[in-house]
Amino acid sequence: MNSHKDAYQEITDKIISVLEEGTAPWVKPWASCGSPRNVITGREYSGINTVLLAMTPYISSLWLTFKQAIDVGANVRKGEHGTRIVLFKPFKVKDVNASGDGESVEKTISLLRTFTVFNASQIDNLPEKYNVLTKPLIDQFADNAEAERLLAQASVVHGSNRACFIPSIDEIHMPNKLEFKSSSDYYSTALHELTHWTGHKSRLARDFNGRFGDSAYAFEELIAELGAAFSCAHCGIDGQLQHAAYIASWIKVLKGDKKAIFTASSAARKATEFLIGKVEQEQEVEENEAIMA
Numbered sequence: 001m002n003s004h005k006d007a008y009q010e011i012t013d014k015i016i017s018v019l020e021e022g023t024a025p026w027v028k029p030w031a032s033c034g035s036p037r038n039v040i041t042g043r044e045y046s047g048i049n050t051v052l053l054a055m056t057p058y059i060s061s062l063w064l065t066f067k068q069a070i071d072v073g074a075n076v077r078k079g080e081h082g083t084r085i086v087l088f089k090p091f092k093v094k095d096v097n098a099s100g101d102g103e104s105v106e107k108t109i110s111l112l113r114t115f116t117v118f119n120a121s122q123i124d125n126l127p128e129k130y131n132v133l134t135k136p137l138i139d140q141f142a143d144n145a146e147a148e149r150l151l152a153q154a155s156v157v158h159g160s161n162r163a164c165f166i167p168s169i170d171e172i173h174m175p176n177k178l179e180f181k182s183s184s185d186y187y188s189t190a191l192h193e194l195t196h197w198t199g200h201k202s203r204l205a206r207d208f209n210g211r212f213g214d215s216a217y218a219f220e221e222l223i224a225e226l227g228a229a230f231s232c233a234h235c236g237i238d239g240q241l242q243h244a245a246y247i248a249s250w251i252k253v254l255k256g257d258k259k260a261i262f263t264a265s266s267a268a269r270k271a272t273e274f275l276i277g278k279v280e281q282e283q284e285v286e287e288n289e290a291i292m293a
Helices: 007-019 029-033 048-054 066-071 145-151 183-198 209-235 244-256 260-276
Strands: 062-064 083-094 106-119 156-158 164-166 171-174
Touching: 007 048, 007 106, 007 244, 007 260, 048 083, 048 209, 048 260, 066 106, 145 183, 145 209, 164 183, 171 183, 183 209, 183 260, 209 244, 209 260, 244 260
Parallel strands: 156 171
Antiparallel strands: 062 106, 083 106, 164 171
8 A cells, every 4th residue: 555645545536536537436237236245255345345346347246355265275366456445443442532530441443454355257266156157136127126125115206307305295206217218227316315315314314514514415415326326236226327417526525535435435335224124233344364245
């Protein structure tokens, strides 16, 4: 790693450079095969790691570490370069701001660590039971049962001339399905609005006005865009960037705060897990020398 830049800044700069090209790094062809996951353990990567893995040229959604490849008798192909992802590891420190009563008070903070994974397409001699081709979960032009299940949690009103979430009446308004170019366009848009729905004060109560001020609206749009991408991957939908007009605003937010993309990814992950019904994990678990699955 460049000694003059920390991991937060390095990752943020990388994402900004992709956004400045007019594309969103979280839109990925392997979405139709499900979220990126560790080929050995089957556990899905999440949050910022979904974005980082989406910025690679590989279509396969399967990943593993160098050590995992060796352990199953496989090997990373000569000349291949890995992809750096991150792990937030809990670490106890002395709380210098705690009220003094003569006792040492500790608090837990999260330290960012980076490590490297390789795509399954970069691995030779991977055992057959691991070296499986991922297949699309659905026909992208058909109704998606899982997406419909997620959307059924909200009040979705069709027949509108635009797509939006209206907090005052707690409703999502959408054009009719047949007005979209494809079902994937419909679901990408609907899941974007559904991510906004999770931020309502009666649910996850997202409010970033204090931190981002005038940019809070653009930041919430970034969360919704990431949330839609994560939900599309979960449902096996080839989601597309639906709000390209916000790219300039997103770049401004990211340039002003090197941790903003991590905050947005975390909020989007919480929104997606809220919709799916997963129990939220406060920390990603370190496995076998920082192997995150």
